[in-house]
Amino acid sequence: MVRKVLTAGLIVYVLGAFVWVVLAGFARNEQLLNVACDPTRELWHDINIAFAKDYEKEHGVKLGIRQSHGGSGSQARAVIDGLPGDVVTLALWTDTDAIRKAGLIEPNWEDKLPNRSLPYISTIVFVVRKGNPKNLHDWPDLGRPDVSVITPNPKTSGNGKWSFLAMWGAITTRGGTEADALEYVSQIYRRVPVLDAAARGATMTFAQKKIGDVHLTWENEAQLEVQEANGELEIVYPKVSVLAEPHVAVVDKVVDRKGTRATAEAYMKFLYTEPAQEIIAHHYYRPTNPAVKARTADRFPAIELFPASKVGPTWDAIQKRFFAEGGVFDQIYATGKK
Amino acid sequence: MTANVLEEAPATVEHLPPPPKPRSDPWYVRYALIGLTLLIVGGLVVVPLASVFVQAFSKGVGAYWDNLFNNADTRHAVFLTLIVAPVAVALNTVFGVAAAYTIARFRFPGRTILTTLIDLPFSVSPVVAGLVFVLLFGLQTPIGAWLKDHGYQIIFAPPGLVLATAFVTFPFVARELIPVLEANGADEEMAARSLGATGWQMFWRVTVPNIKWGLLYGIILCNARAMGEFGAIYVVSGRIGGQTDTMPLRVEKLFQEYNQPAAFALASVLTMLALVTLVIKVVVERKMRAQMTRPNAAAEEPTK
Structure with a gap:
């Protein structure tokens, strides 16, 4: 008897689960999904709460916002393959534009939101161990043979691409030739002990597993990493670095299908309001609103930032030359392996 | 992450070594x-x-409880694992029994290839297994586009999680049953048929009792792996917090978000599930050994 009840219970449970799974495939429309790059988890957590509060006050509707995080390139790929993100907040122009090329975002997306769709900017800085034992202060120091650098894979990660461009540009914008830059960057990648797929993985490798001498990462990620390390790590601002521009965009095809365009656009516009910009500055992303920027200037050391256009004429050219199949990075990594 | 202890290939029963002197x-x-x-x-x-x-438990029992039950995303991850794993296991039980029976009882061209194909998921990297489904059902493929037009989502949604899990854990049940079926031979089944049993009656009254413990053993291993699966799920889930994160994915996410106590709290639940599985596995193994040493055990089972 007991056995029969148990068997029947089990069958009902499995059948119920089966039906649930099948039904779960039907699209649900009530929620926004933000497909974001890896190190922005804490930022979006706070922004989402603030926006949902605002939205409820205005429309009387409780809004659920879901997050997906991963390497910027992999996230773009997932959206192209059907991950139904209403908005994408990726690390690189090329990643967002890859979604445009797949036909999911309309052309000229960059002009649809204020400030070229840049609610905030950032840069790449160094994180080193307590007391800076290897005495690392500027880019040339990273080229020393006894220094091992942690940075994620530029093929999949936005952080990885910006780190690469920062290293390259740090040579070429200060009088070095392209050949010097290639030599410098090759030396460094040859000594990268672990090439993680995304920014947060690299942070864990450096901070938790304690591998490597210096971690090249987003300014915000560096600040969080140092805060969490209880004095074991320090930030070093190099004299120059790259101006990282993580664009945001609404995914037109998705919002039109789900009927969430108005909400998604309001969500993106909210980023430019002062309260949102304050949250952005609080998480150490550099705000673009002038008032907030002035108020929070003491949080952001004024280092010289060079734009990616100093490294290549267009993003397509940069992507093709450095990161595409068989590009500069592949060549470096292939020779490094030998 | 933690269920890995159970991931060893299923031991084939008839090869149990004699106890050493x-x-x-x-x-x-x-x-x-x-x-x-x-x-x-x-x-x-x-x-x-x-x-x-x-x-x-580093922050105390209260924090442990909080981490597990007062976080909506973590709760959802537990729920999702308890849904996805049983469904994948159920599918594999049906397919596994069918495949094992086919291979053990029939001789047909391509039988060896089929046997090899069943093992394929063991040798394919889970990441590849996940990508296969993305490439099959992704938006860029005709199937994916058609499904999308009809408002159905397979990858980046629970159906995709089940498919990927089922793919990765497919060999467990079939692998476990083929040797058991072959060792038992078809004699009893033929006797049943000759006495007038229909195929269905023969299957339920002769075949199933004979393979009962082997089947259960396969299901347990399959389930352990299904709950702990990470790689394939990572690819097909889209990593949407509170929606497609299963327990192993949630553990990784919590760990990466500097929330170690919560990550380990959830990991401890996975570990406990693994330990329970282990205990059941030992019990089933004993029963199975008893059944293997007494070929007619099914007929004598007193607990019916």
Whole structure:
């Protein structure tokens, strides 16, 4: 008897689960999904709460916002393959534009939101161990043979691409030739002990597993990493670095299908309001609103930032030359392996 | 992450070695081997497992409870695992029994290839397994586009999680049953048929009782792997917090979000599920051995 009840219970449970799974495939429309790059988890957590509060006050509707995080390139790929993100907040122009090329975002997306769709900017800085034992202060120091650098894979990660461009540009914008830059960057990648797929993985490798001498990462990620390390790590601002521009965009095809365009656009516009910009500055992303920027200037050391256009004429050219199949990075990594 | 302990390939029962003769080796060899084994098991299994629990409770029992039950995303991850794993296991039980029966009872061209194909998911990297489904059902493919037009989502949604899990765990049940079916032979089944049983009656009254424990063993291993699956799920889930994160994915996410106590709290739940599985596995193994040594055990089972 007991056995029969148990068997029947089990069958009902499995059948119920089966039906649930099948039904779960039907699209649900009530929620926004933000497909974001890896190190922005804490930022979006706070922004989402603030926006949902605002939205409820205005429309009387409780809004659920879901997050997906991963390497910027992999996230773009997932959206192209059907991950139904209403908005994408990726690390690189090329990643967002890859979604445009797949036909999911309309052309000229960059002009649809204020400030070229840049609610905030950032840069790449160094994180080193307590007391800076290897005495690392500027880019040339990273080229020393006894220094091992942690940075994620530029093929999949936005952080990885910006780190690469920062290293390259740090040579070429200060009088070095392209050949010097290639030599410098090759030396460094040859000594990268672990090439993680995304920014947060690299942070864990450096901070938790304690591998490597210096971690090249987003300014915000560096600040969080140092805060969490209880004095074991320090930030070093190099004299120059790259101006990282993580664009945001609404995914037109998705919002039109789900009927969430108005909400998604309001969500993106909210980023430019002062309260949102304050949250952005609080998480150490550099705000673009002038008032907030002035108020929070003491949080952001004024280092010289060079734009990616100093490294290549267009993003397509940069992507093709450095990161595409068989590009500069592949060549470096292939020779490094030998 | 933590269910890995159970991931070893299923032991085939008929190859159980004879118990070694005691005292045939010199004492120092015995003690050295015993010591070495204890050291390895202790260092590789017991210490890491214990540390999961130590870390999980590092902020106290209250925090442990909070981490597990007062976080909507974590709750959803537990729920999702308890849904996805049983469905994948159920699918594999049906397919596994069918495949094992086909291979053990029939001789047909391509039988060897089929046997090899069943093992394929063991040798394919889980990441590849996940990508296969993305490439099959992704938006860029005709199937994916058609599904999308009809408002249905397979990858980046629970159906995709089930498919990927089922793919990765497919061999467990079939692999376990083929040797059992072959060892039992078809005699009893033929006797049943000759006495007038229909195919269906024969299957339920002769075949199933004979393979019962082997089947259960396969299901348990399959389930352990299904709950712990990470790689394939990572690819097909889209990593949407509170929607497609299963327990192993959630553990990784919590860990990466500097929330170690919560990550280990959830890991400890996975570990406990693994330990429960282990206990059941030992019980089933005993029963199975009994059944293998007494070929007619099914007929004598007193607990019916």
